[in-house]
Amino acid sequence: MSYEQFAYLYDELMSEAPYDEWVRFVKEKLENYGSLSGSRSTEPLRILDLACGTGELSARFAKEGFQVTGVDLSEDMLMVAKKKADAEGLAIPFYQQDMAELEGLGLFDVAGIFCDSLNYLKSEQEVVDTFSRVSVHLNQGGLFIFDVHSLYKVNEVFLERTYALNDDPISYIWNSFPGEEPNSVEHELSFFVLDENAGKYDRIEEFHYQRTFPTEQYSAWLDEAGFKLLDINADFEHIAPQADSERIFYIAQKK
Structure with a gap:
């Protein structure tokens, strides 16, 4: 998939996307599960925003006090993200990497793959590799939060x-x-x-x-990658998925 031209249209097309809902949901999950064992109490939580696109969520997390690092496969998306962050005076480092081959970014307290970006991975192996690489980049006890389209x-x-x-x-x-x-x-x-x-x-x-894949499959892959599955929610609410739920959230913790 190429975003070469699409990158410059993306923000206008996504102008009504519920970005603030993603931020709210993540903050509530952090509150629900208490302080992270791997975080440094005197410093901001470090969050890794994977498939960050044009940086809309990265910027919002930074404004909420997180120390944010953004990663995306598209150079064009990252150019838009960096320009946006610079204009708002936000010090967000952005890196061009494939999330299934993530390397060398250090350790984080939280990692997220939002806006159903995980669904763009074509093969099972890419999802497995992504979970493994996320685990390598999380502190012990760090949270991994991602959302995907439901089977429905x-x-x-x-x-x-x-x-x-x-x-x-x-x-x-x-x-x-x-x-x-x-x-x-x-x-x-x-x-x-x-x-x-x-x-x-x-x-x-x-x-x-x-x-996308069934819940059982995502759960098994998380376990294999060294995560404990804490919760599965639907549509930005702290409730279990229903038959007609459209967006499924997984909240996992590095063991």
């Missing part, structure tokens, strides 16, 4: 659906189809972006692939 959302909400937006300066047509692997979906997106200088719309094509 992938198999019932997305499939064979068409979404469209007719607006200025961006319009789009978004078609979703079943992927080749179980519990996967392919998104074909056509964006029409207004070029005010030329007085015309440019067309940008994007193809995105997402895959």
Whole structure:
């Protein structure tokens, strides 16, 4: 998947995303599970924001007093994130790395993979490797929090659906189809972006692939990577997933 052009449209398209809900949820989980055994009481908690994209959540966590490090695979996304952080006077280091091959970033008290970014990993091995690399970068007792699309959302909400937006300066047509692997979906997106200088719309094509797994599988992989699963919640609430829940949160602690 390429974000080369999509990176510069992302913030406008995601302008209504509930970023503050992610921050609230993480802070509440930290409060629920008390102080982390690996954190330094006199210093801010260190949080590793994986697949940070354009840095919207990284910036919010930094404003809440966390010491944030952002990581993303896309150089273009990171350019947008750095420009944004600099403009707000936020000292956030950003690194271009594949989260399945994470290395050399030091130890953190909290690691997060938000906005269903984990679902963009295509293979089971990539998920397994990501969990393993996150474990290496967490202090003992550190928390790992991530959210994924539910099986219901992938198999019932997305499939064979068409979404469209007719607006200025961006319009789009978004078609979703079943992927080749179980519990996967392919998104074909056509964006029409207004070029005010030329007085015309440019067309940008994007193809995105997402895959999710059953709760039992995520739980087993977390255990293999050295995590204790603390909780599984749904849709930003501290409740167990229901049959029609769309976003599933996993909260795990490094053993």
